[in-house]
Amino acid sequence: xxxxxxxxxxxxxxxxxxxxxxxxxxxxxxxxxxxxxxxxxxxxxxxxxxxxxxxxxxxxxxxxxxxxxxxxxxxxxxxxxxxxxxxxxxxxxxxxxxxxxxxxxxxxxxxxxxxxxxxxxxxxxxxxxxxxxxxxxxxxxxxxxxxxxxxxxxxxxxxxxxxxxxxxxxxxxxxxxxxxxxxxxxxxxxxxxxxxxxxxxxxxxxxxxxxxxxxxxxxxxxxxxxxxxxxxxxxxxxxxxxxxxxxxxxxxxxxxxxxxxxxxxxxxxxxxxxxxxxxxxxxxxxxxxxxxxxxxxxxxxxxxxxxxxxxxxxxxxxxxxxxxxxxxxxxxxxxxxxxxxxxxxxxxxxxxxxxxxxxxxxxxxxxxxxxxxxxxxxxxxxxxxxxxxxxxxxxxxxxxxxxxxxxxxxxxxxxxxxxxxxxxxxxxx
Amino acid sequence: xxxxxxxxxxxxxxxxxxxxxxxxxxxxxxxxxxxxxxxxxxxxxxxxxxxxxxxxxxxxxxxxxxxxxxxxxxxxxxxxxxxxxxxxxxxxxxxxxxxxxxxxxxxxxxxxxxxxxxxxxxxxxxxxxxxxxxxxxxxxxxxxxxxxxxxxxxxxxxxxxxxxxxxxxxxxxxxxxxx
Numbered sequence: 001x002x003x004x005x006x007x008x009x010x011x012x013x014x015x016x017x018x019x020x021x022x023x024x025x026x027x028x029x030x031x032x033x034x035x036x037x038x039x040x041x042x043x044x045x046x047x048x049x050x051x052x053x054x055x056x057x058x059x060x061x062x063x064x065x066x067x068x069x070x071x072x073x074x075x076x077x078x079x080x081x082x083x084x085x086x087x088x089x090x091x092x093x094x095x096x097x098x099x100x101x102x103x104x105x106x107x108x109x110x111x112x113x114x115x116x117x118x119x120x121x122x123x124x125x126x127x128x129x130x131x132x133x134x135x136x137x138x139x140x141x142x143x144x145x146x147x148x149x150x151x152x153x154x155x156x157x158x159x160x161x162x163x164x165x166x167x168x169x170x171x172x173x174x175x176x177x178x179x180x181x182x183x184x185x186x187x188x189x190x191x192x193x194x195x196x197x198x199x200x201x202x203x204x205x206x207x208x209x210x211x212x213x214x215x216x217x218x219x220x221x222x223x224x225x226x227x228x229x230x231x232x233x234x235x236x237x238x239x240x241x242x243x244x245x246x247x248x249x250x251x252x253x254x255x256x257x258x259x260x261x262x263x264x265x266x267x268x269x270x271x272x273x274x275x276x277x278x279x280x281x282x283x284x285x286x287x288x289x290x291x292x293x294x295x296x297x298x299x300x301x302x303x304x305x306x307x308x309x310x311x312x313x314x315x316x317x318x319x320x321x322x323x324x325x326x327x328x329x330x331x332x333x334x335x336x337x338x339x340x341x342x343x344x345x346x347x348x349x350x351x352x353x354x355x356x357x358x359x360x361x362x363x364x365x366x367x368x369x370x371x372x373x374x375x376x377x378x379x380x381x382x383x384x385x386x387x388x389x390x391x392x393x394x395x396x397x398x399x400x401x402x403x404x405x406x407x408x409x410x411x412x413x414x415x416x417x418x419x420x421x422x423x424x425x426x427x428x429x
Numbered sequence: 430x431x432x433x434x435x436x437x438x439x440x441x442x443x444x445x446x447x448x449x450x451x452x453x454x455x456x457x458x459x460x461x462x463x464x465x466x467x468x469x470x471x472x473x474x475x476x477x478x479x480x481x482x483x484x485x486x487x488x489x490x491x492x493x494x495x496x497x498x499x500x501x502x503x504x505x506x507x508x509x510x511x512x513x514x515x516x517x518x519x520x521x522x523x524x525x526x527x528x529x530x531x532x533x534x535x536x537x538x539x540x541x542x543x544x545x546x547x548x549x550x551x552x553x554x555x556x557x558x559x560x561x562x563x564x565x566x567x568x569x570x571x572x573x574x575x576x577x578x579x580x581x582x583x584x585x586x587x588x589x590x591x592x593x594x595x596x597x598x599x600x601x602x603x604x605x606x607x608x
Binding site for chain 1 (some may be wrong): 546547548549550551552554555556558559579580581582583584586587588589590591592593
């Protein structure tokens with residue numbers, strides 16, 4: 001019996017090993033026409049070869065943002081490693097506005113990365129810093145450097161060192177397999193955090209980036225769970241009869257807005273996570289769902305079909321007043337606020353299908369950002385520059401991202417099954 | 430292969446326990462559980478660590494109910510786009526289930542509501558529930574006790590058929606009787 005158990009434990013670990021890692025690769029689908037030319041020179045390497053090409057990770061990050069157009073390596077005549085080695089005239093001739101140079105050296109078990117950001121037209125150094133990274137964190141170090149460069153040039157905090165959660169699905173009908181994953185924002189280092197033969201949906205990051213709330217049907221009924229990512233410990237937050245869906249953390253992390261249909265039809269509730277008490281927000285005979293908190297925590301955005309079809313509404317938490325926000329077209333749903341609270345991102349149906357759109361709250365103007373017919377689940381980067389969403393490519397679901405102005409986009413295809421329901425983490429550092 | 434299926438369930442359960450932090454309790458604590466509504470008493474929720482591998486037969490193939498009479502064979506009815514009304518061609522199916530449930534008061538059925546893939550997932554969860562409620566109302570009018578019925582909406586999460594075309598969508602907009 002013991003041998004049997006050991007064998008199965010071994011088999012299980014193998015199974016787990018193959019399931020637990022997943023990478024999404026990135027294809028740039030549209031470059032921005034307003035991108036700033038930059039050159040990220042391959043970093044000099046001291047000693048043996050490195051597991052990551054740090055300059056390439058930085059260059060890819062900057063390009064993906066839509067704000068930058070990196071110079072191809074083949075166009076670089078020289079490969080300086082420090083600012084002192086740079087001759088600015090040479091880079092001006094290549095129409096490069098900014099230059100990144102650096103050097104990576106092994107230090108103990110990890111790495112020491114020295115980098116500099118140079119303003120080519122002004123002929124001056126903007127940043128110079130030495131970063132240390134432990135042995136498995138060289139890529140994370142490159143994301144950190146990308147964040148510093150992005151902020152120094154654009155004035156906007158970088159969001160490269162963030163993560164995404166997403167759901168995978170394979171199979172059809174009663175024979176399906178679902179997975180919940182967390183990966184770096186560039187799709188790498190995917191780790192499985194839950195596997196089930198029953199549906200998993202609506203992952204939502206806690207504001208401190210340590211927990212995910214999500215809906216799982218693992219008991220053959222929907223329930224909302226809260227899982228701590230570092231330990232895997234989780235609690236079942238709600239399992240009322242009917243829908244337990246669409247969890248959304250309040251900005252202070254103390255409350256979860258959600259959809260419950262325990263009283264007959266789907267309504268928005270706010271749960272005090274610590275006290276386990278519930279406040280009912282909506283009360284009518286129509287569908288109310290997909291709540292999202294405003295960044296200041298003072299209002300809830302939600303989808304309701306009280307006017308016939310689904311439209312977005314805002315509920316003021318102190319006055320209780322409800323205001324309809326969307327009027328363009330007859331299907332607007334699953335809204336999310338931009339981090340500055342001045343716009344919302346949503347799914348808008350037009351004659352072209354279901355697409356990601358941005359609506360400016362002051363003007364009410366709605367702009368479609370994505371191009372496919374089956375786009376869903378937009379989730380905004382914590383710095384507001386990009387929106388990640390689920391779409392279809394070929395016959396499978398993939399993740400895609402578009403800049404908040406719609407000018408740049410990229411796709412994260414997966415080798416295995418459908419990928420959907422992306423949730424962009426908050427800032428993690 | 431009974432053995433294989435057990436082994437698989439064990440493997441998945443163990444891997445989940447592993448994911449759940451290698452804790453000896455499996456990591457799941459019961460939170461707020463409220464199933465006080467009619468028809469829910471006694472169904473409860475599967476307990477701690479009960480994850481995956483239990484979902485077979487949700488399409489009504491679980492024919493293990495030892496009650497008098499036979500469960501009607503047609504256990505899926507279909508809906509028009511964006512609608513939750515019962516199509517007249519399926520009324521006879523519902524009447525047959527109503528007759529079965531009335532003559533077998535201990536029989537219980539889960540009405541599983543489904544939508545096609547178009548639209549947002551949580552909104553579709555609500556639409557799937559609306560379809561299942563429409564069936565529940567019909568059965569109620571036919572004299573079926575509410576205590577025999579439970580509603581679970583799967584939204585667009587469990588399509589019967591894959592594909593982004595009208596034929597696939599038509600087969601996915603459905604309510605399934607799961608006894």
